[in-house]
Every structure is written in C-alpha cells, then in structure tokens.
Amino acid sequence: xxxxxxxxxxxxxxxxxxxxxxxxxxxxxxxxxxxxxxxxxxxxxxxxxxxxxxxxxxxxxxxxxxxxxxxxxxxxxxxxxxxxxxxxxxxxxxxxxxxxxxxxxxxxxxxxxxxxx
Amino acid sequence: xxxxxxxxxxxxxxxxxxxxxxxxxxxxxxxxxxxxxxxxxxxxxxxxxxxxxxxxxxxxxxxxxxxxxxxxxxxxxxxxxxxxxxxxxxxxxxxxxxxxxxxxxxxxxxxxxxxxx
Numbered sequence: 001x002x003x004x005x006x007x008x009x010x011x012x013x014x015x016x017x018x019x020x021x022x023x024x025x026x027x028x029x030x031x032x033x034x035x036x037x038x039x040x041x042x043x044x045x046x047x048x049x050x051x052x053x054x055x056x057x058x059x060x061x062x063x064x065x066x067x068x069x070x071x072x073x074x075x076x077x078x079x080x081x082x083x084x085x086x087x088x089x090x091x092x093x094x095x096x097x098x099x100x101x102x103x104x105x106x107x108x109x110x111x112x113x114x115x116x117x
Numbered sequence: 118x119x120x121x122x123x124x125x126x127x128x129x130x131x132x133x134x135x136x137x138x139x140x141x142x143x144x145x146x147x148x149x150x151x152x153x154x155x156x157x158x159x160x161x162x163x164x165x166x167x168x169x170x171x172x173x174x175x176x177x178x179x180x181x182x183x184x185x186x187x188x189x190x191x192x193x194x195x196x197x198x199x200x201x202x203x204x205x206x207x208x209x210x211x212x213x214x215x216x217x218x219x220x221x222x223x224x225x226x227x228x229x230x231x232x233x234x
Contacts, residue, residue: 006159032219043207044160046222089159095219103148103211104175105223107160 003027004092006108013115019077021111023090026071030092033066034105035075038087047088048075051095080115087112120144123208123226130233136195138229140208142188148211149191150223151175151183153204160207166191198233205230 005024013019021035031052036044050057050064050073057064063076077084091105121142130136140149151163152175162175164183172183180202182194195202209223 004159009157034219034222036222041227043209043225043227045225049220049222051219091160091222093219095216103213103219103223104150104162104165106162107152109157109159 002109003030004090004106004108006088006090006111008111009109010112010114013080013113015082015115015117016079019075019080019084019113019115021075021077021088021090021113023073023075023108024071025073025092027092028068028071029094030106032093032095033064033073034091034093035062035064036089036091036107037084038089038110044089077113080113082115082117085113085115121208121210121224121226123206123229125229126227127230128232130198130231132199132233133197136198136231138193138206138208138231140191140193140226142191142210144210144224145188146210146212146224147188148213149185150209150211151181151191151193152207152209153177154207154228155204163193163206195231198231200233203231203233 003026034049035047037047038044048059048062066073087110089110090108093105124139150165152160161177166172166185184192206229208226211223
C-alpha cells in the first residue's frame, strides 16, 4: 500500500524549458513534504520542502506547490539545465506527532529527469 | 567533509551468509535510519534509531536487524542473506523530529551496493 506515489517513472525536457515533477499522497496526516535529488552512485540530497500550512515554496529555480485538497504536490524547475538530470524523490512525514513519528520520511518511487541540451 | 559514511561501498556475498553494513556519523545526531532503494519502489525504510540502544522497525524489516551501541554508529545486519536483499542500502541521519529536520531534510550517506548471489 503505497502512501506516496510518483506516477511518472521518467520525464524528458529540453534545456531552458520547465520541468514539472508530480507526487500524490494518501495520508492526510502528513504535514511536511520534501523533494530530494539523486545522482548515480551518490546518496539523495535535500532540495526543497514545504509545510502543510503553505501552498508554495520557492528557492531559486525550484518551486514546490502543495494542493492539500487533492493530496498532490509538484516540483517545478525553471529553467531546466542539463545538470538537473537526476532521479527526483518526493518524501513526506509528520512533524512532531508527540515524538512517535521519530522524523520518519516516506518516499515515492522516484522520477528520472533527463534534460537535453 | 562527509558527516556520514557507509562501509563497505560495494559487497558481493553468497546466499545464506550473514552480512553487516556500517553507518558512521560525526554529527552527533540522535536519529539514524536505514533505507533500501529498489527500482519501482523508491526508498523504503528498514529500521531506524531514535537514540543509543533505541531502535524500531520500518516498513520492510523482515530479514534485517540493527544495533546502535553508540551515537555515531548504526549497524544493519542481514542474518542470512537472500537474493531478494540485493539492493542499494542508504543510511540517513537527522537532528530530530523538529522543524529543522523537515525544513532541511535528512543527510544521506553515499550508499552500499549489496549483491547476493
């Protein structure tokens, strides 16, 4: 029972255009949402996050949008660059929850982004 | 410069043999996690630790055990390796369940690629 789903295994985009990566979740108790980027033979690295009290968070070329009613988040990369080619994971968790969550993150399956020059 | 290291980086082992993977951190973080990455499944939590000698199971804990006898080390043991445990294993650390973890995410190690033949 996948609580976090990234339904697109791959995405191909031209350099300079927008990349949009999507993620759906099922548990309305999740209140923090994160995106990670992973290059081959390396560990995932944190990219950007958003809490459930916001609907948008921006950091340079990266913007994350959260639609709580649809239980959907997306990552926009504008403009896309060849160096953005990587696997992108969305992740979610419950902040606090009386300590019982222990900061556990649930990850999606990942989307392979390829940005062509 | 890495605050988290995993060893070994690569290992090939035979079915039925015990295997121990090590995660070592220099950040003095309380929380440590073991994930495995498999195609189509993304990152799945195996076990986690919320302090020395305090550990609990994640979503795919069968066939794995962990130990944490000191803050800096978190060991993952496959008691009797099977081919289904061929995977890339990632260790992650975080300061806690607070806002910092969710605003800045975990820090991941570089991974251990384990092949069970």
